[in-house]
Amino acid sequence: MSESNVIVSNEPWKKPLPNIDKDNEAFYEGLKKHKFLVWRCKTCGASYWPKAYCINHENEPFAANMDWAESSGRGKIFAFNRHHMAFHPAFKDELPYVYALIELDEGPLVSSTLVGAKTPKDVYDVGQKVEVVYEDHPAEGFTLPRFRIVD
Numbered sequence: 001m002s003e004s005n006v007i008v009s010n011e012p013w014k015k016p017l018p019n020i021d022k023d024n025e026a027f028y029e030g031l032k033k034h035k036f037l038v039w040r041c042k043t044c045g046a047s048y049w050p051k052a053y054c055i056n057h058e059n060e061p062f063a064a065n066m067d068w069a070e071s072s073g074r075g076k077i078f079a080f081n082r083h084h085m086a087f088h089p090a091f092k093d094e095l096p097y098v099y100a101l102i103e104l105d106e107g108p109l110v111s112s113t114l115v116g117a118k119t120p121k122d123v124y125d126v127g128q129k130v131e132v133v134y135e136d137h138p139a140e141g142f143t144l145p146r147f148r149i150v151d
């Protein structure tokens with residue numbers, strides 16, 4: 001993945017901060033290195049995000065059966081919604097923005113906002129291919145994943 005998949009934001013962050021805890025700390029550390037990590041089942045290779053028990057091995061303890069693995073950062077739009085109203089004041093300047101549920105090529109569904117010139121317009125845009133864009137916030141010391149439509 002090229003460095004054009006990185007956005008550096010020097011705008012002061014006014015939105016809610018990501019909730020980083022022991023179950024997703026590695027994920028956020030991965031984002032800083034521009035890697036999109038998912039949980040992967042050691043037994044069957046199924047990928048999950050967020051933390052989950054493998055549906056194929058539900059009786060096994062989570063930690064013993066899952067490990068972090070790098071995903072492709074690619075997927076497709078599973079569903080989206082164009083927001084015309086800010087649910088948090090800090091989103092006001094970005095209206096309208098597209099909030100999307102992305103189905104990663106590895107399987108898990110992740111939610112994020114779309115960036116870039118291309119945005120989905122109607123139901124026929126469900127299934128459009130997307131890739132992750134890493135939005136670095138150097139002042140605050142975190143990176144957030146966004147997605148953009150690819151041809």
Ligand SMILES: [Zn+2]
Pocket residue numbers: 041042043044045046054055056057
């Ligand atoms: Zn499994």
